Amino acid sequence: MAACPPSELERIASDVGLNSDDLVRLCYSHIGPSELLPQRLQLLGIDPEFVRHAAPTTFKDLARVCASCKASRQCARDLARGNVQAGLDGYCLNGLSIDALTVRDGAQFNSLGTGGQHALVDDAPCRAASDSHA
Numbered sequence: 554m555a556a557c558p559p560s561e562l563e564r565i566a567s568d569v570g571l572n573s574d575d576l577v578r579l580c581y582s583h584i585g586p587s588e589l590l591p592q593r594l595q596l597l598g599i600d601p602e603f604v605r606h607a608a609p610t611t612f613k614d615l616a617r618v619c620a621s622c623k624a625s626r627q628c629a630r631d632l633a634r635g636n637v638q639a640g641l642d643g644y645c646l647n648g649l650s651i652d653a654l655t656v657r658d659g660a661q662f663n664s665l666g667t668g669g670q671h672a673l674v675d676d677a678p679c680r681a682a683s684d685s686h687a
Contacts, residue, residue, distance in 0.1 A: 615650055
């Protein structure tokens with residue numbers, strides 16, 4: 554990344570729906586969305602791959618917010634202990650957005666049991682919640 558000229562960095566960032574600052578932050582996060590976000594979602598019973606494919610804008614927003622978080626070490630410790638709720642109630646900047654994924658008008662954004670069917674929650678409220686944290 555450091556060797557990329559600014560114009561190329563902008564082009565790459567644009568291709569994935571980020572600005573260059575967010576892309577650099579995402580790439581250089583100590584432990585970030587590539588590990589902690591999917592782990593947090595999984596511990597909550599949310600299929601991260603389903604979210605990534607069914608609501609890509611929401612997943613990108615979650616990853617962007619996670620990448621800018623200053624509490625990644627605390628998050629990693631909490632998740633290692635299986636204490637997913639501590640972050641959501643305290644330091645997690647994605648708490649409201651993740652809550653919107655888990656429950657909205659009684660719908661679940663996770664496996665519903667039989668046949669691995671999923672219910673997709675409207676993508677817009679999740680984006681709005683993550684934008685309020687950014």
